[in-house]
Amino acid sequence: MKHIILLLLITQISFAKTPEQAAIASAHPLATEAGHRILAQGGNAFDAAIAVSATLAVVEQQSSGIGGGAFWLLHRAKDGKNVMIDGREEAPAKAHADMYLNEAGEVNRDLALNGPLAAGIPGEIAGFEHLAIHYGRLPLSASLQPAIEAAEQGFKAYPRLIRHIERKQNILRRYPASMAVYLPQGTVPEVGDLIVQPDLAKTLRAVAEHGKAGFYDGEIARLMVDAVQQSGGIWTLDDLKSYTVKERQPITTTYHGHTLITAAPPSSGGIAIATILNILSAWDLTDMDRAQRIHLVTEAMRRAYRDRSIYLGDPDFVEIPTQLLTHPYYAEGLRAGINPDKATPSDLLPGIGDVPKGEDTTHFSIIDTEGNLVSATLTVNTGLASGFIAAGTGVLLNNEMDDFSAKPGEPNAFGLIGDQANKIEPKKRPLSSMSPTFVFSDDQVAVLGTPGGSRIITMVLLGLLDFFDGHPVDSWVSKPRYHHQYLPDRLYTEKDAFSPELISQLEAKGHEVRASKGTWGNMHAAYWNRQTGEVTASSDPRTTTGSAVVK
Incomplete structure (x- = not known):
């Protein structure tokens, strides 16, 4: 038994190795x-x-x-404190x-x-x-x-x-x-x-x-x-x-062995990401057919953005049912309403009533040699x-x-x-989509976020899913992007993100796919392998001024 305990302690120490270098990824050199x-x-x-x-x-x-x-999301290494x-x-x-x-x-x-x-x-x-x-x-x-x-x-x-x-x-x-x-x-x-x-x-x-x-x-x-x-x-x-x-207590959720620390209200990002990941947690997305994966992710996005429009605001002014919205049981109910073969029209979801159908911001990520983390969206x-x-x-x-x-x-x-x-009220803070996020597992740490208005939440989500698939930081920031925000009831994509064949498959499921003329966002991310101490960082290749430096 003593040998087993000692082995566990050695394993924990090796996982807790501090970063060998510091990493900063931002939008300008x-x-x-x-x-x-x-x-x-x-x-x-x-x-x-x-x-x-x-x-x-x-x-x-x-x-x-x-x-x-x-919003500055912080992790302090000396005591493990996470705060927004x-x-x-x-x-x-x-x-x-x-x-x-x-x-x-x-x-x-x-x-x-x-x-x-x-x-x-x-x-x-x-x-x-x-x-x-x-x-x-x-x-x-x-x-x-x-x-x-x-x-x-x-x-x-x-x-x-x-x-x-x-x-x-x-x-x-x-x-x-x-x-x-x-x-x-x-x-x-x-x-x-x-x-x-x-x-x-x-x-x-x-x-x-x-x-x-x-x-x-x-x-x-x-x-x-x-x-x-x-x-x-x-x-x-x-x-x-x-x-x-x-100071706000961040939203904490888990997904397939990973712990996520993400933005709290008045950001809508953390609750929306938690809701989406809880819905998706029942499926193995990694090896799934791409059209089917996009369909399920889109349906989860649709439901999270519907909740955003109804429940979320400044927590000092409105009562937000955070525990309900981020609970796996609530996600289970939302998941039950997803048809695996057909899109759910947004106007069939209970909503806020009659609604007309109708790249800015910046982000940076920091890891220092003590293991302190910052994910900030401004x-x-x-x-x-x-x-x-x-x-x-x-x-x-x-x-x-x-x-x-x-x-x-x-x-x-x-x-x-x-x-x-x-609604507008004196001294109230407007709802935001900014979603600075950390991910922790036994041997890995990810720091990421992006600008992009209403698409911030879904871009961070896609970066997270790419990380969960085991891909490196360069892949998270460059992955083709798609987005659904409940209303307008459309599946938006970046230019050339989907092939004509993939679009046809999604349209057959009932999605209205709308390709943009350009690209979205400007993600900056950093990664720390806690087994080796190695640190990497990357800036979105969609813009020319992004700067990721490890030294």
Whole structure:
């Protein structure tokens, strides 16, 4: 018996081997480099997360920024703590359920998406301070230095950013401060043009010196509120001063011997992923015919997104039946309603009533040499957000108010519908799809997530299923993608993801397959083999600026 116990202990020690190197995968080389720079200065993964987040806020503003919010999922190696830092934006105190409805009772999409009325109170800066004080080991000023330098010295414009500026230029031209950054000569920048942001550098320096007070109070706060109110927004200084980060208990679920730690509400991602995996757990998907596998996965997606539209919102405002929605027995009931041969029309599922048929955000993954993990998804909502930079601050404001349900059954910018659980209320946080995720097994750790609006949940799901199939990290981030979100009742795919034969097989089962003209997402993932200590990382090949570095 003693020999058996000793053998077990040796096995546990070998599985617990720390990573040989640190891995960072993000959407831009300057951000990945910033994270490794902070690690080299003695910081841990949580300090590096501040550096990566802040640098992305400078160089990838079509996707994230200090005028937006984030979920940072953390695993602390020394005590095994898992926690989600909720830096999600929240509605201003003067917000109300009908604020985007016109006299006819229809949603004014311009007000909901463009300009300062579309902006919630940002949470990213408060998240930086929380990470530094409670989890990091370096001063906030050190972790912000790479971002300050990138704003002061500038970075080179690249094709994805330029495409967003081209699409948004009519909105950007409404606001002089926005034009000064994105259209400095009155025209869209070309590849390689230097984008310098001295006002943003000034704001970041104020945060480096004063912490969150440098953003939510004092001169920067007054400049933001004055600019917002002068252009029709409803922010107040009290809105900024009262913003607080919240620690959330992540959603935990299991799938075929793996433990998943994933995003909690106000993200819908963790509950939806748990529901889908619980439904799928009864089947062996690995060796299944591809058309049959896609059919079953799609039916599970359909049911999870149906629940999303009805039950999910800010847990501080609505009672979410989390235990029910993530329970295997509940999934068993949903599974029983799946016809293995035919698609279930979404309008046959109990829903929220009459509903019209109707790549932004960013993610990074970090593993440090102590075994600390960060999976972080950050956003300003749609590409270049509200288009409004608050003069004198360099801060591009989010348009996250569109993530609320502006009217029951009315789709938002991503076609997602919602009901009363996600209606607009003062100080409430809008429902999100961001799904930063960890997976643990005896000898493996996976860290992954992606941007992509309503498709975030299903893209993370497909990455997870690829990991469960035993494929390496390069495969998770590059796998062809498909998506179903309950309504509209369509199975969407990336361009060329499905062959004509596969489409015919799925259509014979009753699915309406709709191929996109392009690709989706920008997944960044990291993997740690706990037996060998080997660490690998990969960035989505769909974009040219992704950067995964192990060192």
